[in-house]
Amino acid sequence: MVFQLISTLLIAVALAMDAFSVSLTKGFTQKDLTKSQIFYYALFFGFFQFMMPILGYYFGEAISTFIASIASFVGFILLLAIGLNMIRESLSDDEDITDNFSFKEVTLLAIATSIDAFAVGLTYAILGSEILIPSVIIGIVAFLFTLLGIFIGKKIGDYFGGRFQILGGVILILIGIKILLGF
Template structure:
């Protein structure tokens, strides 16, 4: 997988975390400590989940090698459609200062489920993990940190549109994988 594809994938995966980070930034009292904590959790889980997905997918890879491009296309497409669908829902708006460790863990897992599916596709396509997980984790960390500060400045203006862009990017990558392997 080339660097541009990995970067686009990372941005697409980070959109859920970015969107949630914007909602966290809506709290006036959300400071650098909160922003860094949110970014570390979201970035860490986005890097961990593809590893877990890859490990699960490796067990199935020998059975699915001929179907790998289709599986990647379907998984990325479903995640992309899910992100677009969820962009039309109204997110919960808890204040940053009452964000507990339990809530942060829940949000971190919830925003990184799609990264697990991507890890499964990495296993099916026999893609090395080190570079993608580092890039995915860093991109998510940075976008989550920026998201908190954007939320402080502009609130909900762009929130649902960001998830739509992320969903479209994931669907496009799924098509790209499918076309590269069919042609």
């Protein structure tokens, strides 16, 4: 039982790293995030990290090969598009362009960073393990790491200021490449 809990926590932390990295980026590129917007980031990232293992579990082996073959590509495309847009906006001469909060982007980022959790759900199904408790733990850890990432990112952004949006875009693209290559 203790071994399963430790294993689940380690899996949850590993899965939360992408969410942490993206939220760190958002923390230093979105200067005017309100407390409710920060909460939405954490809620969406935590929710998708919670739901994806369950979805993976119930999809099972029947479609696992197909999903696994395209999941990393979908995550890469989403993060590449968002990252390139951040870089484009940062390089624009228009001073009014900023990285603003949007539910569409939060949802896309949450999906892109939780695709690995889908594969974890498939693994739990193959092993015949229970999925609800691990999914709850995975979701809570992602929620907490997202909050932590945003708050650290805001501090970094305040310290460095300026065109940190370019770095944010590059980080999102690198995370997408990591997902695509399966690291």
